[in-house]
Amino acid sequence: MEDNANQSDLFEKVLSKAVLKQEVYKNTFEASKLFKEVIVEIIDEFKKKLSPEEKRITFEYKDKDAFEMELKFAGDVLIFMMHTNVFEFSRNHEIMRTNYIHENKQRSYCGIINIYNFLADSFKYNRENDVGYLIGRVFINKENHFYIEGKKELGLIYNNFQNNILTKEAVRSIVENAILYTSNFDLLTPPYDEVKEVSVLEIQANIDNILLKTGKRLGFKFQADSDNLNA
Numbered sequence: 512m513e514d515n516a517n518q519s520d521l522f523e524k525v526l527s528k529a530v531l532k533q534e535v536y537k538n539t540f541e542a543s544k545l546f547k548e549v550i551v552e553i554i555d556e557f558k559k560k561l562s563p564e565e566k567r568i569t570f571e572y573k574d575k576d577a578f579e580m581e582l583k584f585a586g587d588v589l590i591f592m593m594h595t596n597v598f599e600f601s602r603n604h605e606i607m608r609t610n611y612i613h614e615n616k617q618r619s620y621c622g623i624i625n626i627y628n629f630l631a632d633s634f635k636y637n638r639e640n641d642v643g644y645l646i647g648r649v650f651i652n653k654e655n656h657f658y659i660e661g662k663k664e665l666g667l668i669y670n671n672f673q674n675n676i677l678t679k680e681a682v683r684s685i686v687e688n689a690i691l692y693t694s695n696f697d698l699l700t701p702p703y704d705e706v707k708e709v710s711v712l713e714i715q716a717n718i719d720n721i722l723l724k725t726g727k728r729l730g731f732k733f734q735a736d737s738d739n740l741n742a
Contacts, residue, residue: 531617532597534653539622540577542651542677543593546624547572547580549682550591553690557584569631582686583631587693590627590643597622600650606658611673618672621650626661628693646692649685651677659685662692 550572557570573581578593600606600619612619626647633641647661650672657677659669665688669675 531620531653535597535620535622535651536595538653538655538677539593539597539624539651542622542649542655542657542682543578543580543591543624545677545679545682546591546686547574549679549686550580550582553683553686554582582690584690585694586631588629588631588634588643589646589689589693590629592625592627594623594625598650606672609672611656618652618654618656621652621658624649624651626665626689628696644696646696647685647689649677657681662696665689665692 554570554572561568561570568585569583571581571583573583575581575590578595580591582589582591597620600612600621606612607619625645626649627643628646629643630641632638633643647659647665649669650658650660652672655677656672657669657675658672659665661669665685669681669685675681
């Protein structure tokens with residue numbers, strides 16, 4: 512009898528965790544679809560505001576697959592990428608010290624949508640050595656509450672896990688602030704000593720594919736912008 516009881520208890524624990532993760536995954540996948548919908552709307556609105564002289568400025572949306580979408584505007588690209596796994600915040604994370612999590616530990620299990628910023632030219636010219644930056648990541652739990660770790664505009668205003676619910680209005684605000692941050696996050700020239708040498712082979716291969724990486728803060732400490740993702 513004891514073995515049967517232990518087996519039943521094990522089954523219930525496995526089943527409970529599986530159901531929890533399915534709920535989180537479903538919410539995250541629905542959120543990903545909501546991001547796509549909002550981005551398409553924003554792109555259409557931007558295009559309508561362009562004057563004939565401004566039509567050369569790029570505003571494009573690309574649906575990469577079920578988990579990834581691309582927003583291109585001016586010289587930048589934002590990639591929104593949903594991770595297919597479910598994660599729990601680490602024990603040392605500030606979220607784990609909140610009453611919201613203490614009341615129900617299952618709330619700490621989340622899906623993630625990462626937001627990356629790249630230079631549009633990195634893709635246009637196939638500069639495979641160029642780098643992009645994670646400017647934010649959206650955590651979504653079983654109750655459809657969300658929390659963002661991110662740079663400035665993103666991280667500072669979406670850190671109330673208990674009260675933030677991922678509505679269409681919230682998604683629009685996240686996308687707009689990601690665009691705003693990216694627009695203010697300018698390309699800086701790297702230190703001279705890091706780019707002063709180039710080989711004949713690299714020049715002959717193709718000037719656009721030089722092994723010298725291009726990135727908005729390459730050659731500088733990205734932490735100068737913010738000490739960590741929460742800043």
